[in-house]
Amino acid sequence: MKYSETLKELFAGITLNAEDLLLLEAFQIKYLPARVPKKEFSALLRANPVIHRYLISKYTPIEDFISTILKENKPINNKSTIEKYCQELLWEIADLIVYNKYPEIYDAKVEFAWDFREITSVISLEGKVVIDAGAGTGKLAFQAAQIAVTVFAIEPVTSLRRFIRDKANKENVKNLYAMDGFLDSIPLPDNSADVLMTSNAIGWNLEDELKEIERVLKPNACAIHLLRNSDPKAENPLHNILISPDWKYTCTQYNDNNGLKIKYYKIRT
Ligand SMILES: C[S@@+](CC[C@H](N)C(=O)[O-])C[C@H]1O[C@@H](n2cnc3c(N)ncnc32)[C@H](O)[C@@H]1O
Structure with missing residues (x-):
């Protein structure tokens, strides 16, 4: 089972938005290269330049990883595909977001x-x-x-x-x-x-x-x-x-x- 499926079951009912990535702390951004699906992450970064800039300003070493995956993955124009990829990416790292956004939901698990x-x-x-x-x-x-x-x-x-x-x-x-x-x-x-x-x-x-x-x-x-x-x-x-x-x-x-x-x-x- 993909980790995003496990997290969807665990945290059913919560909503995740691309802007939630602005809650991540530097050490969590450091974990992203090992956690994110690259095609989906590239789509999210292209659609959200502010988030792209935030992640690099908060944890500069991630810049190399981001440049590489943007080179490897072509831009996508279809809006619903972009939204689908963004949700897939967010659920893959939902645990990181939940710690910042919904501590009481984590606590109740x-x-x-x-x-x-x-x-x-x-x-x-x-x-x-x-x-x-x-x-x-x-x-x-x-x-x-x-x-x-x-x-x-x-x-x-x-x-x-x-x-x-x-x-x-x-x-x-x-x-x-x-x-x-x-x-x-x-x-x-x-x-x-x-x-x-x-x-x-x-x-x-x-x-x-x-x-x-x-x-x-x-x-x-x-x-x-x-x-x-x-x-x-x-x-x-x-x-x-x-x-x-x-x-x-x-x-x-x-x-x-x-x-x-x-x-x-x-x-x-
Ligand atoms: C799965 S949660 C477990 C939390 C708690 N111990 C529990 O059982 O409910 C993992 C926790 O480790 C924290 N964490 C992440 N990286 C860490 C690190 N390098 N050192 C210590 N804690 C870390 C996370 O922020 C998160 O709160």
Whole structure:
């Protein structure tokens, strides 16, 4: 199944417009070459010169990729074909847009929910400093904040950090801090956390992320990565690296109503 079909099922009912690309942050624009269908992206850029200029001004290195695909794909004149291509392109990257445009819709998705015992069965959070990296709307972070001393929710998308802060204010959660950062660049000192957890967030730059995780964890601290696999037949490219002698993660998995769920965990030595 094409990824756009999966995203259409997941986010049925939302509308996407070409202007939504103006919400993308630089690091999301960096992901586009690996994500966009080229013919459709070319059509959208030709039809929307402001978006073309915005993407380059926000993340200049994408200019080479854009020039190449514009050379490779001829202009299209038929309006309905252009509109069809634009929608196809937007749905292919709908997850990126949803984070910026509809954080509350993302937050409501049960498909991404976890039984929090997947974390607490590995390690108690009482008295602990916990990091939720790639926190999204803070699904795990809010649960951790009920038990831990301090929780840092590291999340690069501005509107998602805003969502976490607003929810923390509304719910009077005082020990949860939303911070800008990436899994391979966590804005916290060495040896500062007892637990680092991720949910559907690891793997943008895996080896560097794993090194960064070891850096921020105290000795004997714990790293836990939860992954949802919507297509159990698809290969999990992270698996062999995580369980390798270099990283020594243990893997467990189970099925729930929303498909296969996989957990990797380790104690830092
Ligand atoms: C599938 S969502 C998961 C969000 C949340 N952990 C959850 O389970 O609901 C992936 C999240 O990772 C964030 N993200 C993207 N690139 C990242 C990176 N390099 N480092 C950390 N987080 C990243 C996205 O902005 C998004 O919030």
